[in-house]
Amino acid sequence: MKIGILGLGLIGGSLGFDLRSQGHYVLGVSRRESTCHKAIDIGSVDQASVDLSLLAAAEVVFICTPIGLIVPQVEQLVAHLPETTIVTDVGSVKTPIVNAISPLWPNFVGGHPMAGNTDVGIEAAQRNLFVNRPYVLTPTETTPTSAITVLEEIVRSLGSIIYHCQPEKHDRAVSWISHLPVIVSASLMAACLSESDPEIFQLAQNLASSGFRDTSRVGAGNPELGVMMAQYNHQALISSLHQYRQNLDTFIHIIEQEDWELLEQKLKFNQQQRPKFLD
Numbered sequence: 001m002k003i004g005i006l007g008l009g010l011i012g013g014s015l016g017f018d019l020r021s022q023g024h025y026v027l028g029v030s031r032r033e034s035t036c037h038k039a040i041d042i043g044s045v046d047q048a049s050v051d052l053s054l055l056a057a058a059e060v061v062f063i064c065t066p067i068g069l070i071v072p073q074v075e076q077l078v079a080h081l082p083e084t085t086i087v088t089d090v091g092s093v094k095t096p097i098v099n100a101i102s103p104l105w106p107n108f109v110g111g112h113p114m115a116g117n118t119d120v121g122i123e124a125a126q127r128n129l130f131v132n133r134p135y136v137l138t139p140t141e142t143t144p145t146s147a148i149t150v151l152e153e154i155v156r157s158l159g160s161i162i163y164h165c166q167p168e169k170h171d172r173a174v175s176w177i178s179h180l181p182v183i184v185s186a187s188l189m190a191a192c193l194s195e196s197d198p199e200i201f202q203l204a205q206n207l208a209s210s211g212f213r214d215t216s217r218v219g220a221g222n223p224e225l226g227v228m229m230a231q232y233n234h235q236a237l238i239s240s241l242h243q244y245r246q247n248l249d250t251f252i253h254i255i256e257q258e259d260w261e262l263l264e265q266k267l268k269f270n271q272q273q274r275p276k277f278l279d
Contacts, residue, residue, distance in 0.1 A: 004029070004057075006077065008125075010116055010117070010121065013044045015062055028054075035122050052073075063077075067228040070101075071101060083107070085107060086108075096232050115129050130155075133161065171233050172239075179237045181218050183230070185220070189216055251266070
């Protein structure tokens, strides 16, 4: 197939690598000429341009821009596409995107590959990024079955594990396991930076190791992505944050009361439950 990618960053560039390895002809569009040249040079795409009209030849188009640009870019893109083109996105928030694009383009299927890292740009693109990773599709009642089937075949070829759900349920779920951790991690960084004793602050920096690296990683990622995540999924995120704060208050109370037996029970329970989220 001829497959278009709008937005040649980590996700778009990685998609290009894997789609080309499956024998597809990949057309890429980026805002920067330098990114287009780089994408061609590294073998992520076959052709690239800053002009949206390049994607007129694509049978399927993946929108891989930042969340806030997805809807505006699709509004510009559809003027160049035949009605048969399937359009999908990779945004980490689905409800506002699906609600805006579905009436505009019947062959739209919302999507979200649960893959990536804190690196950005075409330079961060890598092969096999989506292997054994969840890939969520959020079709609506009016989404054509044929469009869903085609997209499923492509996603399976990436080695991903497909899940289907309603956009609203997707946003509530990812607020727990993706968006809440970003804010919690950012809060950890802010708390550490609030240490007023220079000697203690320097010592903490010197002693920071794997535990701090793991818990602070997502909070130190792409600021633009973090802001858009909070902006476009704010209701679900606020709900998760309130519930997180209640649990944090519970732990504070347990420690203040020096109830070590209850603390151990809670930590043991968490230890037992964590693999259910990661296995």
